[in-house]
Amino acid sequence: MALIDPSEARALAEGRHNDPFAVLGAHGGRILALQPDAARLWAMPEAGETVELAAVAPGVFAAAFPEGVAYRLRAEGAAGQWDFDDPYRFGPVLGEIDEYLIGEGRHRRLWQALGAHLIRHQGVAGVHFAVWAPEARRVSVVGGFNNWDGRRHQMRKRGATGVWEIFLPGLVAGEAYKYEILGADGLLQPLKADPLGFGAEHPPGTSSVVRQLGLHGWQDAGWMGTRAAANTIGAPISIYEVHLGSWRRVWDQGGRPLSYFELASQLVDYVVDMGFTHIELLPITEHPFDGSWGYQPVGLYAPTIRHGRPEEFAALVDAAHRRGLGVILDWVPGHFPSDSHGLARFDGTALYEHADPKEGFHRDWNTLIYNYGRREVANYLLANALFWLEEYHLDGLRVDAVASMLYRDYSRPAGEWVPNIHGGRENLEAIEFLRSMNASAYAGAPGILTVAEESTSFPKVSHPVHEGGLGFGFKWNMGWMNDSLRYIARDPIHRRHHHNEMTFASSYAYSENFILPISHDEVVHGKGSMLGKMPGLEGEKFANLRAFYAFMWGHPGKKLLFMGQEFAQDREWAQAGALDWHLLDDPRHRGVQSLIRDLNRLYRDTPALxxxxxxxxxxxxxxxxxxxxxxxxxxxxxxxxxxxxxxxxxxxxxxxxxxxxxxxxxxxxxxxxxxxxxxxxxxxxxxxxxxxxxxxxxxxxxxxxxxxxxxxxxx
Missing domain, CATH: 2.60.40.1180 (Golgi alpha-mannosidase II)
Structure with missing residues (x-):
């Protein structure tokens, strides 16, 4: 009697079998194994004699073998002889509750189920991989451990949820991997990074990397227990916005950026000395293109490797907390890049994005838009917010480009957008997602704050969800920023004609919980530096800037200043370089820095401010x-x-x-x-x-x- 039908063996060999776990491993009195680079293969039971398997198709081996007996495999080929555990002898890892919650789109800690996890399973150490790809015909984990051969580690599909999983014994932290996906149309997709990968290769590499979560020993219990008071509307909140890659560089080592460990001392010491209360990080979620500044992320669950491993990022956050600083992350649920290794058409279909480019494509940024109405996609993003707040103890999320999420016609001409079910322009699904995210974040991580960068007059952005608001704690005051920068850039002789540009903000100053931002967006793309915006001769420029900063610190609203502006950097920011720290040799620049330090002290110590x-x-x-x-x-x-x-x-x-x-x-x-x-x-x-x-x-x-x-x- 044949051990396997030849057509089924060929399907396994070619990576086309629809259920490899049903036939590979020891089943029904036989053992079947797939090892394409082996010439001979043996099964070695824990007790009993070694059994040689016969080749029944290229790389497919079979033999009679008792069911329920633990075994290892021994292979022989051009590379010599090697022993290994058969992934197909291990049962599933995900439980029914995980599967149910994923299917319902209600798995608040999705990262604990999906992604790559170092575990012990059935007494053996290895890595469990799980990924959502509901329309795929086949999903395989590939990496250097299997010569990037998608035939070798084909995953098990977990029913109607669309989740695929496999346990690979013997794998360790640091392994690079991707997913090879055979789409519903039978075509192989570009190799995909893990949507829930916890680490990534250094660019230009695009693979995910197996990383262990929870390696850092936190020492911030004191901060975590009291931080709520530092994040309320009545607290002094003065934020130093930082792009980690260009804050400072090590020029005698090729101009490399600082590591998370170096930032934990140098950046934290500096921000404490300057009197700011919070650090806000431009996105450190993994991104392929430096020039996006992190605002086009591919690895939403991975701190960028540019500065170190995940536990080293945790050490930076911990160091800030132990010095009394809150840490806010710029978070981007509004769009994602179309890089072939990312989320775009992940399983061969528009999975994370909309199929219709009128709903699913941003012209401004050449990026794709999440389908917030798909419960699994909303779950993916909501869980990501909780991931950063829980795993990395972050104190807040500043959500980028909220206006682009709220409106279906954002930056689109007539006829190039799809109305909502009521015929309106509001993106009802995105609004519901933002409300759910804020409610879950405040409930799941007490004491945090969320901030919206929202450039329109959408109502109640920073009002609670139960009052009909979006649920953010704060909103950037873009109106104040635009008016005041327009005013201060004018020649003083003309300012009398534009006096209301500095008073108008007081008419709506309490309609939201506002933060006054002078962010990175104001000092790039030809806008010049803050000092460069000022009119007059050199001395007048400095005087104008000092007066503007003091007016800002006195005006109602929390404060945010982008790095370099605190010492009047005289050229606009460039992410490929570093701040011009040498300017502090000039007493005029040093004077502006002293002013910001004193403004922060006065603001912090004076309740009236x-x-x-x-x-x-x-x-x-x-x-x-x-x-x-x-x-x-x-x-x-x-x-x-x-x-x-x-x-x-x-x-x-x-x-x-x-x-x-x-x-x-x-x-x-x-x-x-x-x-x-x-x-x-x-x-x-x-x-x-x-x-x-x-x-x-x-x-x-x-x-x-x-x-x-x-x-x-x-x-």
């Missing part, structure tokens, strides 16, 4: 209409704390004895003056403070292009 960032009670105009002099005066307040008054003069003309009615009588200290010589100014000011008359009016000296801050003197 942060308690009311997102509360209308925290702000009031004293003088909003002096367009003729381009002067602004406002008060910042906090419950049970002294007020602070900010006076800004945005002309190069000094204002001597500028009359202003202060909130209370008495002596007011000058707690900050951007014209101080310490900051690179000319040391013109109020000799320490001013005193009001009984009518609470005082004459304040306002240096040219400056901001002065006053607080009541306490005895």
């Amino acid at each position: 942060h308690w009311g960032d997102c509360r209308a009670q925290g702000f009031g105009w004293i003088e909003a209409d002096d367009a003729a002099n381009s002067v602004y005066v406002f008060e910042r307040r906090a419950a049970g704390a002294p007020p602070l008054v900010l006076l800004a003069n945005f002309t190069p003309v000094e204002r001597v004895g500028y009359g202003v009615r202060l909130p209370q009588p008495g002596r007011w200290r000058e707690v900050l003056n951007t014209d101080s010589a310490v900051y690179g100014g000319k040391n013109r000011g109020n000799l320490g403070g001013v005193t009001t008359g009984d009518d609470q009016r005082a004459g304040v000296y306002l240096p040219p292009l400056s901001v002065v801050m006053l607080m009541p003197e306490t005895i």
Whole structure:
């Protein structure tokens, strides 16, 4: 009697069998094995005599063999002789609950089921691989361990969920791998990286790499237990936005970027010294193209290998926490690149993306759009948010390009977009996804914050889901940013005609929980640096910039500044280089850096400057209409704390004895003056403070292009 039908043996040899686990291994009194590079093959039971298998097709061997007996295989070929465990003698790893939750799109910890996991299975160490590819005819794991031969490790399909899995005994951490997928049309797809891979090769390599999660021993329990207070609307939140690859480089080693370990000391020390409360990282999720700055990720579950292994990234986060810094990750669920090794047509169909390019393609970025209405795709993204918050203790996610998710007609001409079921332009599925993500993140990782980069007036972005909002904790105030940068770039002689550009934001300042961002987007693509935006001669440029920063720190809203702007970098940012740290040899640049340090200290230590960032009670105009002099005066307040008054003069003309009615009588200290010589100014000011008359009016000296801050003197 034949041990296997010849046509079935040929299907195995050619990688076309629809259920290899049903025939390979020991079944029904026979053993069948697939080893294409073997000339001879033996089965070695734990007890009993070795059995030689006969070749029944190229690379396919069979012999009579008792069922239920543990065994190993011995192969002989051109490479010599080697022993190994047969992957097809091992049972499934995924349980019924995993399978059910994946099928329902409700597996909140999807990364614990899918991806590549180092485990012991049936007493043997190895790696369990699992991937979602519902329309595939066949999925195989390939790598150097099997000569990238997709015939050798064909995976087991787990029913209707579309998940495929296999346990490969003997594999260890560091192995590079991909998936070879035979599509529904019978055609091989380009080799695919693992959508839930925890590591990746150094670019230009594109393989996933087996990595062990949880290797870092966390020492941040103190921070994790108290961080909620640091992330509330009433807390001082001052964010230093960083692109890790270009913050600093090691020039005597070929200009390489710093490692996560080096950043854990150098970056963290610097941010602490500068007084920021949080670090925000441009996306460190694995991405193939440096020039995307991480905003076109392929490995959403992998910290980029450019700076080290996953446990080393964890060490960076831990180091920040132990110094009292929160860490926010720029997160990109809005689009993904079409690289052949990525998610695009993953199993030969539009799996993660929409099939219709009117719904599934971004013209602006030449990227694909996730199908948020497919429950498995929404689950993939939602679980990814929880992955970073739980596995890497991150304190927040800033979601990129939210407007592109909210609107189906985003950057599309008429006729090039598909309306929603009600005929409208809103992307109802993306809205539901964002609400679900925010609700799950706040529930699953207490004390975190989420931030939306949302450039339209979509309502209630930072309102709770149960109140009809999107559920974000904060929203970038793009309106304030655009208006204020437009104003400060004008020649001072023209500013009187555009006075409202600096006051308009106060009319909507409390409609959302706002962050005031001067982000990387404002210093690239020909926009120049912040210093370069300023009008006037060199000294006036610095004075303008100092005044702008002080106005920003005094204005309601949390603060965000991109790296390099804190010392007035004079050229726009370039990701291939590094910041111009040598500029700190110039006292004018060093003065701006000192100003930011002092602004952060004052902001952090003065309740009036942060308690009311997102509360209308925290702000009031004293003088909003002096367009003729381009002067602004406002008060910042906090419950049970002294007020602070900010006076800004945005002309190069000094204002001597500028009359202003202060909130209370008495002596007011000058707690900050951007014209101080310490900051690179000319040391013109109020000799320490001013005193009001009984009518609470005082004459304040306002240096040219400056901001002065006053607080009541306490005895």
